[in-house]
Amino acid sequence: MNFDFSEEQKMLRAVARKFLKENCSPGVVRRMLDGDAPYDEKLWKGICELDWPGTAVPESYGGIGYGYLELCVLAEELGRVIAPIPFSSSAYMAAEALHIAGNERQRKKYLPRLASGEAIGTCALAEGVTIGAHWHMETIVRDGKLHGTNAPVADGCVADLLIVAARSSAASGVLKLYVVEPSEKGITRETIQTIDPTRPHARVTFDAVAAEPLGSGESHERLIEKLKDRAAVLLAFEQLGGADAALEMATEYAKSRYAFGRPIGSFQAIKHKLADAFIRNELARSNCYFAAWALSSDAEELPIAAASARIAATEAFEYIAAENIQTHGGIGFTWESDCQLFYRRSKLLALTLGSVRSWKNRLIDQLECQASVKPELAGVD
Amino acid sequence: MDFTDTQEEAQFRQKARAWLNANASRSTDTTNKFKVGGGDDAEALREAKSWQARKADAGWVGIHWPKAFGGRELPPSYTVIYRMEETNYLVPRGYFEIGLGMCAPVMMSYATAGQVKQYLPRMMRGENVWCQLFSEPSAGSDVAGIRTSARRDGDEWVINGQKVWTSGAHFSDFGILVARHDTTLPKHKGLTFFFLDMKSRGIEIRRIKSIPGRSNFCEVFFDNVRIPDAQRLGDVGQGWQVAVTTLMHERLAVGQASGTNFEDIFALVRELELDGKPAIKDSLVRDKLADWYVRDKGLQYGQYRMLTKISRGEMPGPEASVTKVVSAVQVQQVSSFAMELMDVAGIIDDPRLSPQSAAFQLSFLASPGYRIAGGSDEILRNIIAERVLGMPGDIRVDKDLPYNQLPTGAR
Numbered sequence: 063m064n065f066d067f068s069e070e071q072k073m074l075r076a077v078a079r080k081f082l083k084e085n086c087s088p089g090v091v092r093r094m095l096d097g098d099a100p101y102d103e104k105l106w107k108g109i110c111e112l113d114w115p116g117t118a119v120p121e122s123y124g125g126i127g128y129g130y131l132e133l134c135v136l137a138e139e140l141g142r143v144i145a146p147i148p149f150s151s152s153a154y155m156a157a158e159a160l161h162i163a164g165n166e167r168q169r170k171k172y173l174p175r176l177a178s179g180e181a182i183g184t185c186a187l188a189e190g191v192t193i194g195a196h197w198h199m200e201t202i203v204r205d206g207k208l209h210g211t212n213a214p215v216a217d218g219c220v221a222d223l224l225i226v227a228a229r230s231s232a233a234s235g236v237l238k239l240y241v242v243e244p245s246e247k248g249i250t251r252e253t254i255q256t257i258d259p260t261r262p263h264a265r266v267t268f269d270a271v272a273a274e275p276l277g278s279g280e281s282h283e284r285l286i287e288k289l290k291d292r293a294a295v296l297l298a299f300e301q302l303g304g305a306d307a308a309l310e311m312a313t314e315y316a317k318s319r320y321a322f323g324r325p326i327g328s329f330q331a332i333k334h335k336l337a338d339a340f341i342r343n344e345l346a347r348s349n350c351y352f353a354a355w356a357l358s359s360d361a362e363e364l365p366i367a368a369a370s371a372r373i374a375a376t377e378a379f380e381y382i383a384a385e386n387i388q389t390h391g392g393i394g395f396t397w398e399s400d401c402q403l404f405y406r407r408s409k410l411l412a413l414t415l416g417s418v419r420s421w422k423n424r425l426i427d428q429l430e431c432q433a434s435v436k437p438e439l440a441g442v443d
Numbered sequence: 444m445d446f447t448d449t450q451e452e453a454q455f456r457q458k459a460r461a462w463l464n465a466n467a468s469r470s471t472d473t474t475n476k477f478k479v480g481g482g483d484d485a486e487a488l489r490e491a492k493s494w495q496a497r498k499a500d501a502g503w504v505g506i507h508w509p510k511a512f513g514g515r516e517l518p519p520s521y522t523v524i525y526r527m528e529e530t531n532y533l534v535p536r537g538y539f540e541i542g543l544g545m546c547a548p549v550m551m552s553y554a555t556a557g558q559v560k561q562y563l564p565r566m567m568r569g570e571n572v573w574c575q576l577f578s579e580p581s582a583g584s585d586v587a588g589i590r591t592s593a594r595r596d597g598d599e600w601v602i603n604g605q606k607v608w609t610s611g612a613h614f615s616d617f618g619i620l621v622a623r624h625d626t627t628l629p630k631h632k633g634l635t636f637f638f639l640d641m642k643s644r645g646i647e648i649r650r651i652k653s654i655p656g657r658s659n660f661c662e663v664f665f666d667n668v669r670i671p672d673a674q675r676l677g678d679v680g681q682g683w684q685v686a687v688t689t690l691m692h693e694r695l696a697v698g699q700a701s702g703t704n705f706e707d708i709f710a711l712v713r714e715l716e717l718d719g720k721p722a723i724k725d726s727l728v729r730d731k732l733a734d735w736y737v738r739d740k741g742l743q744y745g746q747y748r749m750l751t752k753i754s755r756g757e758m759p760g761p762e763a764s765v766t767k768v769v770s771a772v773q774v775q776q777v778s779s780f781a782m783e784l785m786d787v788a789g790i791i792d793d794p795r796l797s798p799q800s801a802a803f804q805l806s807f808l809a810s811p812g813y814r815i816a817g818g819s820d821e822i823l824r825n826i827i828a829e830r831v832l833g834m835p836g837d838i839r840v841d842k843d844l845p846y847n848q849l850p851t852g853a854r
Contacts, residue, residue, distance in 0.1 A: 333824060
């Protein structure tokens with residue numbers, strides 16, 4: 063049994079943690095809150111020099127071809143420091159979409175630029191509150207031209223490459239992924255106000271924009287689900303990292319803050335709250351490890367593993383992000399306190415790729431499906 | 444990141460599975476799964492003892508114990524592997540765990556070579572059952588606050604007082620005991636540790652009836668019970684340290700509360716109808732199922748992480764408390780919600796009339812005990828906060844005062 067990251071992967075973690083400690087302090091994240099920059103350029107340049115965006119991209123497409131376990135390690139570390147960079151959009155979403163749905167020419171054309179970080183990519187899969195989930199999407203491609211509005215699109219204003227989900231009017235409305243270059247005529251992009259300005263999102267309007275379907279033009283309904291499952295694992299690791307860092311922050315404060323003549327961490331009301339956070343983080347970590355295994359080995363358990371990791375990690379991060387503020391008391395509610403960074407990021411990540419409610423439904427659908435195929439294994443891996 | 448055993452571990456697992464297949468039946472259905480061990484009749488005890496003898500003779504007891512103590516001296520991970528395999532089978536449970544898990548390690552550390560040789564082999568084969576006499580009516584979570592007294596009399600000690608929640612005392616042959624030899628010292632310093640013959644004169648054992656009715660818990664009364672000084676474990680006054688090391692040995696155990704869990708309620712909701720549609724299509728049901736599945740799997744994968752650590756030669760730390768905190772409350776929640784799904788019929792706990800032989804109702808009644816036994820939810824949270832997160836201990840009003848000056852409330 064070796065249900066853990068390898069020594070090499072742990073070394074990668076140590077290097078990443080050191081680099082991020084030096085280059086992504088809370089002050090760097092706060093600059094994003096107080097300013098208008100779309101991401102922290104210095105940090106992005108730094109991680110590109112370390113080849114992080116190409117971690118899981120095969121060498122034949124310009125990546126360094128490590129693999130997904132290494133990408134999970136980096137995701138956790140980036141999550142710990144609430145990194146204000148378009149890493150997830152580019153590495154978990156756009157590169158993955160090209161990887162699983164693109165044809166050879168498209169991969170050769172775009173993946174090396176994404177792997178080096180020279181280009182930033184993102185996926186546009188949502189159409190805003192009123193319209194909802196992507197299977198009702200109204201974005202459509204008519205005569206090779208894209209029409210519609212997408213929001214929120216992570217890093218939509220800075221992306222050099224957009225992967226857009228749209229219905230194809232030619233193919234009787236099947237859902238496909240299209241690649242769009244923002245330099246094309248007819249695109250309008252504007253930053254929208256969100257709960258977490260450290261990761262800006264955009265509203266992107268397409269008015270007869272030239273778009274090329276990924277792959278050979280088949281339906282991507284299932285591939286989009288697969289894309290979401292794969293990205294969910296990586297986002298779960300970001301959440302796990304954030305949850306651990308928030309718990310450390312709360313614990314440190316509880317040890318050093320005195321009230322009633324004693325450290326507040328000596329009160330059981332605080333201890334039990336933080337012990338509960340530790341329990342949630344442990345359950346999330348174990349589920350995340352299983353999902354990392356499923357992602358890296360392309361296992362058929364991936365949909366169940368991804369949903370489980372996503373649910374556990376979301377609940378862990380949301381819990382401690384809120385209770386970290388509570389542990390700090392009034393100071394935790396101020397703009398000056400870094401508590402808000404975790405609070406904002408936890409909710410952003412909780413809703414990225416769909417709510418916990420939707421992931422729970424996906425999980426139970428999968429378990430029902432598994433149980434009807436293998437009744438003797440109901441509920442068992 | 445994989446679940447693959449090393450070649451040696453895989454061979455060991457195969458052998459364990461083959462032996463279990465030949466000697467026990469698999470626990471596949473809920474009805475059989477909840478046949479609890481430790482039953483009160485003599486027949487069940489005889490069966491358990493015969494099982495334990497076969498298991499010991501085949502080499503599945505004391506797997507990681509030193510050869511000098513009758514073990515196989517394999518790495519502790521092999522013990523965990525055997526236990527993982529054994530959980531899938533219907534075997535007698537609730538008779539020997541305390542002896543082998545707690546009494547044996549303490550004997551190995553503190554008893555004389557002659558005593559170990561005399562007692563351990565019979566404990567391993569189930570010929571002797573052992574129990575643990577720690578808790579008292581006024582000292583549960585605060586176990587260092589026990590009152591049972593030990594008075595030195597020449598080469599003997601005279602014990603007076605009362606223990607409670609002693610599992611299996613009524614069928615035990617021997618027990619380990621912590622008692623107070625000096626009430627003028629602070630509470631942790633006035634304790635001394637012994638082992639004793641449970642058939643000694645002056646011991647009276649009464650069964651405790653718990654919420655589910657039957658139970659293996661006992662009250663044990665000591666009326667001038669004499670223990671030879673040779674059966675003292677550790678120095679006079681070292682009882683607390685001995686007790687703490689005893690409790691640490693339990694961390695290798697899986698620690699999962701038994702009772703209805705995710706797979707039981709998952710089976711139920713796939714059969715049950717609610718408001719004219721399958722229960723599993725109900726959104727409240729789905730929400731809860733997802734939570735329970737994720738926690739259940741979190742614990743299972745957590746066991747894999749722990750086994751990985753043990754395989755590398757590290758011992759599990761206080762984080763092992765997570766399993767019991769999560770599983771005990773989950774058994775209670777699952778059983779309670781399953782009954783709710785049965786509407787008013789949920790009150791029926793007749794195994795002939797209720798789904799899955801009334802396993803949910805039984806679990807509902809038994810689960811409050813899991814949240815208390817072996818460290819209450821609250822104590823385990825303190826342990827996680829203080830020993831894992833490093834938070835400061837509570838301000839203690841009792842630690843340095845002589846025991847006989849401690850406030851006690853009404854006696």
